[in-house]
Amino acid sequence: MTSGKDPNRPSILGGPTIVLVEPQLGENIGACARAMLNCGLTELRLVRPRDGWPNEKAQAAASGADLVLDGVRLFDSTADAVADLEVVFATTVRTRGMIQEFVTPRLAAERMRAHYAAGHKVGVLFGPERTGLVNDDLTLAETLITVPLNPSFSSLNLAQAVLLIGYEWFQTGDVPPAELLHTGQTRPATKAELVNFFEHVEGALDRTGFFTSPEKRPSMVRTLRNAFERMRMTEQEVRTFHGVIAALTGKRKGDP
Amino acid sequence: MTSGKDPNRPSILGGPTIVLVEPQLGENIGACARAMLNCGLTELRLVRPRDGWPNEKAQAAASGADLVLDGVRLFDSTADAVADLEVVFATTVRTRGMIQEFVTPRLAAERMRAHYAAGHKVGVLFGPERTGLVNDDLTLAETLITVPLNPSFSSLNLAQAVLLIGYEWFQTGDVPPAELLHTGQTRPATKAELVNFFEHVEGALDRTGFFTSPEKRPSMVRTLRNAFERMRMTEQEVRTFHGVIAALTGKRKGDP
Numbered sequence: 278m279t280s281g282k283d284p285n286r287p288s289i290l291g292g293p294t295i296v297l298v299e300p301q302l303g304e305n306i307g308a309c310a311r312a313m314l315n316c317g318l319t320e321l322r323l324v325r326p327r328d329g330w331p332n333e334k335a336q337a338a339a340s341g342a343d344l345v346l347d348g349v350r351l352f353d354s355t356a357d358a359v360a361d362l363e364v365v366f367a368t369t370v371r372t373r374g375m376i377q378e379f380v381t382p383r384l385a386a387e388r389m390r391a392h393y394a395a396g397h398k399v400g401v402l403f404g405p406e407r408t409g410l411v412n413d414d415l416t417l418a419e420t421l422i423t424v425p426l427n428p429s430f431s432s433l434n435l436a437q438a439v440l441l442i443g444y445e446w447f448q449t450g451d452v453p454p455a456e457l458l459h460t461g462q463t464r465p466a467t468k469a470e471l472v473n474f475f476e477h478v479e480g481a482l483d484r485t486g487f488f489t490s491p492e493k494r495p496s497m498v499r500t501l502r503n504a505f506e507r508m509r510m511t512e513q514e515v516r517t518f519h520g521v522i523a524a525l526t527g528k529r530k531g532d533p
Numbered sequence: 534m535t536s537g538k539d540p541n542r543p544s545i546l547g548g549p550t551i552v553l554v555e556p557q558l559g560e561n562i563g564a565c566a567r568a569m570l571n572c573g574l575t576e577l578r579l580v581r582p583r584d585g586w587p588n589e590k591a592q593a594a595a596s597g598a599d600l601v602l603d604g605v606r607l608f609d610s611t612a613d614a615v616a617d618l619e620v621v622f623a624t625t626v627r628t629r630g631m632i633q634e635f636v637t638p639r640l641a642a643e644r645m646r647a648h649y650a651a652g653h654k655v656g657v658l659f660g661p662e663r664t665g666l667v668n669d670d671l672t673l674a675e676t677l678i679t680v681p682l683n684p685s686f687s688s689l690n691l692a693q694a695v696l697l698i699g700y701e702w703f704q705t706g707d708v709p710p711a712e713l714l715h716t717g718q719t720r721p722a723t724k725a726e727l728v729n730f731f732e733h734v735e736g737a738l739d740r741t742g743f744f745t746s747p748e749k750r751p752s753m754v755r756t757l758r759n760a761f762e763r764m765r766m767t768e769q770e771v772r773t774f775h776g777v778i779a780a781l782t783g784k785r786k787g788d789p
Binding site (some may be wrong): 312386425434448454478487524 | 688
């Protein structure tokens with residue numbers, strides 16, 4: 278799916294404004310746009326992009342995130358770019374001795390969501406690829422975001438930094454449950470269906486002499502049942518496995 | 534900070550093995566290596582990289598993540614690449630009607646951490662840039678990971694996908710394991726042990742005429758393998774189930 282426009286799902290788009298200060302490579306701007314739209318973010322502002330704007334390399338790297346690139350707004354200074362925003366976060370790797378609040382992306386995203394829900398205009402600043410934001414830009418933010426990463430190799434690509442902030446933002450929204458067993462056209466087997474299957478297996482094993490001693494049979498049966506329970510079979514799969522047992526014991530479909 | 538090697542912080546390195554199946558662009562492999570080291574991950578395996586290995590473009594894009602690139606291991610098949618692993622996750626965007634467990638990166642990371650802490654060998658599969666993993670590769674995983682993202686624009690760059698998994702992995706550090714399958718005196722089966730078991734089952738079913746038509750065999754095999762993957766068998770259970778199959782097909786202990 279490469280279209281960024283889906284009129285049926287307008288509600289998840291929008292979100293905080295992303296502000297890239299003096300981005301150098303068009304490819305990075307495009308990759309940021311793609312990462313933004315992955316996370317439902319659509320508002321991108323650029324402060325003095327090195328190679329001007331528009332930029333063909335940005336278009337190519339955006340992989341179809343036209344919705345974001347078409348709406349880009351250009352600014353001459355960081356102060357201008359955030360002038361109409363009410364709540365501004367800034368991303369920074371290094372602690373530069375500033376007395377400022379540092380938070381993780383996860384906590385920042387929760388705060389962004391709360392502000393956004395209250396109707397406040399929220400933005401996040403990202404600095405140039407090599408140097409990061411200068412201290413004067415950092416002073417435009419109330420809160421600094423630092424991503425917890427390998428301290429001996431913590432320098433993130435610009436689009437990677439945008440993705441992590443956007444990802445955390447998206448996770449604070451209306452996201453699907455964390456775990457889901459997809460069952461397609463069928464449904465989970467009932468316990469009665471499972472027990473019936475267990476008895477089929479165990480009966481077949483009884484007839485082949487699998488259980489070498491009567492004393493060990495109960496614990497062997499428990500081992501097998503536990504394993505099959507973990508399988509969390511669908512109703513359809515139970516039928517398939519009935520067929521497997523029948524086939525292995527030499528019965529064909531249609532046999533009595 | 535661009536050095537990946539820091540003798541003072543060995544403890545945060547290591548982690549799950551990242552397996553890239555048929556990666557196309559060297560730049561993407563390099564960007565994955567960088568994202569991995571950002572998150573303290575160091576073990577990278579490549580299955581049939583399109584442009585061969587080593588790859589100069591990967592070096593350039595890795596931005597100093599030599600620690601990862603120098604340790605890359607090459608494999609001819611996905612099955613070989615995961616043969617020694619005990620717990621395998623696979624990333625996939627699309628739901629393809631497979632009956633398999635889907636989890637978020639966050640929940641997956643918690644489980645990875647629990648397994649890793651218990652000494653199990655853990656890996657994560659990523660498919661080729663354009664197409665993603667094929668179904669046969671997905672059957673090598675117990676659990677599928679899908680990143681909750683903008684449903685109308687959810688296709689992630691390969692390195693972005695690796696970063697999100699690595700990022701969630703890193704965030705689970707220094708926390709107690711959340712969930713673990715108790716394995717008692719045994720250990721999780723390796724993928725090689727599982728595949729060997731699958732082949733035993735399928736060979737037995739071939740001989741009984743279970744697969745009614747050659748065209749349907751692949752999808753039937755996938756159904757069975759997916760179900761057995763979900764069972765998360767221990768090494769001991771794999772041996773038990775070998776015995777079950779042998780018993781059902783009429784072989785007794787000691788038979789040739």
